[in-house]
Amino acid sequence: MAQHYKNGFPMKDLHQIIKILNICADRVGTNQLYEKPVQDILKVCGFPFLMEKSSDELVYKQIVVESISQIGYIMRVLSSDVRIQVCNTLLQLTTEEHTQELHDFKPASLEFTNKMVELSDISETLIKSLKLLENDLPAKLKVLEVLQYFSKRSARNCDQMLSVDGGCMICSNFMDPDPSDQLLFRSVDILWNLMENGNVAILAKQLDNISCISKLRDAFIYQLTQGHSHYDRQLRNDLLVLTTLVAYHCPHAPFVETGFAKHLTLFATFQEVKSHNALVRHLKLFTNHEDFELKKLLLNILLVLSKNSTVLSILSEGRILLALFSYVRPNEKKNLPREWSPAQFEELQLQAMAALCTLCPLLLEDYMTCQGSTRLLLLLEWCVGTAEFSGHGNSFYSTGGRGNKKAQLRHCLRLLRSMVSTEDYQVLQDLVDQGAINQLIGVLNTSFTQKTYENDEVEIEMQTDILFILSCLCDGDMHRKDLFGIPGVDMVIRYLHTDTRLLNSGLGHHKLLLASVDCTWCSIVGSYTTEDYFLEKEGVFLLFDLLEVCPKKMHNIILGCLLDLCENPKTANHILTWRGKDGCTASHLLCQIWRQEEVEIGVKRNNHGVILDVNKPLMGTFQANLGIVSLPASCISQSVADVQENMRSKIYSLFFKIGFTDLPGISVADHVTLAVIEQYLDLKMGEVWEEIIGELGEENVKPVSADLEAIEALTRAILERSQIVMTTQVELLESKNNQDMLDEQEFYAEIRENRRQKEKAIADFTDYVARTSNFAALKAAKERQDISIDVSRMRPRLKESEHFHATDLPKLTSTVFSGKHIIVQNSARDELASKIKVKLDRTVRPDIKMASYKFLTI
Incomplete structure (x- = not known):
């Protein structure tokens, strides 16, 4: 049969052929003569399956899948040659492309064959067969070779292997005797393929046991101490990567128990x-790429192992911090023989500082022993100094550090940030004693003097870290706030001037502004000297400018800073003086934030902000839906938690500091809101009492008569207070409506007056036309004018005097006034004097003319 089908089996005959193959395989155990036919049939199975029609791939698809699975089942035969032939058949079937021309048949494509292999369970079968090959090294190596190919090409095959605990099965064979050294290599490569193409978490879980961790440990130590070739170093690094994978996904893996x-x-x-x-007595690491990668992998896996608290004591005993702090020093241009090159040292230095950011907070005693603060401040001084250094920027940790010291400065600040975040008194005091506050302020004032919009992402991050470090150092300590001093206030003021349009730049300006506000709160507020200088520099104005335009998530910290700043009596005047966009005042802005907060939490209000439910004047939707829940005494109730979760309590406290009356620039809507804000404390106390009463009812606690009377009195008082607030709000709105109606009437009166003026102008023009076109009308108008003039005189008796001069011209046919000149009838004496004056003027010499004139005038 094998001779007849020497070019491959047709798909239509596979069912019978596989049946014959199984019969022969079952008889191998009793008769060795069947071993040769089994091998011959398997050799033919290594050729592509043949199709008579193009549709055979669809028609015989399931038969092909079952046939491939049956080939894998032949691994049950207790014959090393048969097992090796099964592996050779599978490799030939899935790797070799046959293009020979056959009469009446066409070989199936390699793509079709590989797809059928994925649909079969051949991968599971090969993994299971490893248990049968404990003492058959050649067959085991061949099976591993097949699994290596299958896992590299297909994610589905990897999933099948993992479904039958393939990771653990393969790892258990690591240290089996193998003169060719193929066993460890192929096993590691299979696990690597499973990691890349399969489910990493499942693989790590399968390796999370003492047996597998021990095998990984022994294999790694063997390759590290006994391997010398390039191949051995690569295999050693691959083992360490697999170990890191297990440690990352399984933090409690038995690394401590196995001594790994x-x-x-x-x-x-x-x-x-x-x-x-x-x-390690004779162990040496050289500067080649593989040893350098090993060093970085070792630092990385220790960082991953630190998630397990039981490993910390081992790290402390191994003096890991001392080893890592040996890299926290200025970089040198020259390196000694057998030392890392400058580029390699820079990478290790940055990775060591990144590892210290995680390990130092966990090993505080070792940090203090190694004088970590001194080392960091010395490195910080070198980073901002004038010493020339050009970073290589070759690693993930050196982002933005090519050609400069930014990478070292960035990780130095990150490490300082991690340490001050622990809030350990000794660590903070050690930094303060060594002048960290003034040094950090100096770094901001000298190394970051350019405008913030000119900074890149790394520089923004470093400035944010420095501000955060200063906040942690100065928080709650008056002496440290005094050390922060005037230079620190000037620095913070400069950052509070940051353009708020940069908040959405994506470079981290929002973090920088938050850190600036936090630094103001922790380093300035509380010290009279720095507070007064901050107010002189218009710091309150800057905070309100930021509050007006910043996102809602930043409101809470700004309001908290302003509230603590209000303990200074000078702050209230600054708040009342502030003006924002379009003349917005601080009180109006706070009322607006209050309304936005109530809308977000779902407090019941009408369109004008009036209380709708007097029984729940402050309660939001979430709290109302939650209802009354009986909680133990150690838990905070919903009413009390509401004070912490939103900003209403801070806004109330701010108004309490600046007052609720005589506030500038507030509208009627603000007055309506203020009516609630002013009674916030009483309404909140009432809400808490309502919750207490509800909890007593939930717990079936019946108060005594005296307590019952007190509860009823409290309930009435709460309801009355809410009703008073609602009544005040309604009265304010009614007053506003009445005032609007009065303003409307005044506006209409002005319109009517303007209309009357227009009508008068039209009448005047009509009268003018009548006077100019009709003499009778003109005459009548003249008479009316004369009568009007006579009536308007204050002293009509002058008309009866001897010398009365008329102001009008007789027989003038015009109603306009005559002009500025009038005709006056002189008396006889006046006429005589005028004649004498004229005669003298003609006879007197020019030189005595003026004197004669004066005499006559006298």
Whole structure:
């Protein structure tokens, strides 16, 4: 049969052929003569399956899948040659493309065959067969070769292997005797493929046991101490990556129980911390790429292992911080023989500082022993100094540090930030004693003097970290706030001037502004000297400018800072003086934030902000839906939690400081809101009492008569207070409506007056036309004018005097006034004097003319 089908089996005959193959395979155990036919049939199965029609791929798809699975089942035969032939058949079937021309048949494509292999359970079968090959090394290596190919090409095959605990099965064979060294290599490669193409979490879980961790430990130590070739170093690094994978996904894996954690700590620190352990006595790491990667992988896995608290004692015993702090020093341009190159040292330095950010807060005693604060401040001084250094920027940690010291400065500040975040008194005091506050302020004032919109993302992050560090150092300590001093206030004022349009730039300006406000709160507020200078520099105005335009998430911290700042009596005047956009005042802005807060939490109000439910004047939708829940005494009730979760309590406290009356620039809507704000404390106390009464009812607690009377009195008082607030709000709105109606009437009166003026102008023009076109009308108008003039005189008796001069011209046919000149009849004496004057003027000499004139005038 094998001779007849020497070019491959047709798909239509596969069912019978596989049946014959199974019969022969079952008889191999009793008769060795069947071993040869089984191998011959398997060799033919290595050729592509043949199709008579193009549709055979669809028609015989399931038969092909079952046939491939049956080929895998032949691994049950207790014959090494048969098992090896099964593996060779599978490799030939899935890797070799046959293009020979056959009469009446066409070979199936390699793509179709690989797809059928994925649909079969051949991968599961091969994994299970490893248990049968404990003493059959050649067959085991061949199976691993097939699994290596299957896992590299298909994610589905990887999932099948993992479904039958393939990770653990393969890892358990790591240290089996193998003169060819293929076993470990192929096993590691399969696990690597499972990691890349399969479910990493499942693989890590399968390796999370003492047996597998022990195998990984032994294989790694063997390759590290006995391997010398390039291949051995690569395999050693791959094992460490697999170990890191298990440690990352399974933090409580038995690394401590197997001693692997101790060994890893030893290998990571033996260069920096001398050890007499036999494993590292003759161990040396060179500057080649593989050893450099090993060093970085060792630092990384210790960082991952630190998630397990039981590993911390091992790291402390291994003096891991001392080893890492050996890299926290200024970079040198020259390196000694067998030391890392400058580029390699820079990468290790940055990774060491990144690891210290995680390990130092966990090992505070070791940090203080290593004088970590001193080392960091010295490195910080070098980073901002004038010493020339050009970073290589070759690693993930050196972002933005090519050609400068930014990467070192960035990680130095990150490490300082991690340490001050612990809030450990000794650490904070040690930094303050060494002048960290003034040094950090100096860094901001000298190294970051350009405008913030000119900074990149890394520079913004570093400035944010410095402000955060200063906040942690000065928080709650008056002496440290005094050390912050005037230079610190000037620095904070400069950052509060940051353009708020940069908040959405994506570079981290929102964090920078938040850090500035936090630094104001922690480093300035509370010290009279810095507070007064901050007020002189219009710091309150800057905070309100930021409050007006910043996102809602920043409101809480700004309001908290302003509230504590209001303990200074000078602050209230600054708040009342502030003006924002369009003349907005601080009181109007606070009322607006209050209304927005109530809308967000769902407090019941009408369109004008009036209380709708007097029984729940402050309660939001979430709290109302939650209802009364009986809680233990150690838990905070919903009413009390509401004070902490929103900003209404801060706004009330601010108004309490600046007053509720005589506030500038507030509208009627603000007055309506103020009516609630002013009674917030009483209404909140009433809400808490209502909750207490409700909880007593939930717990079936019946108060005594005296307590019952007190409860009823409280309930009435709460209801009355809410009704008073609602009545006040309604009265305010009614007064507003009445005032609007009066204003409307005045506006209409002005319109009517304007209309009357227009009508008068039309009448005057009509009268003018009549006077100019009709003499009778003109004459009548003249008479009316004369009568009007006579009536308007205050002293009509002058008309009866002897010398009365008329102001009008007789027989003038015009109603306009005559002009500025009038005709006056002189008396006889006046006429005589005028004649004498004229005669004298003609006879007197020019030189005595003026004197004669004066005499006559006298």
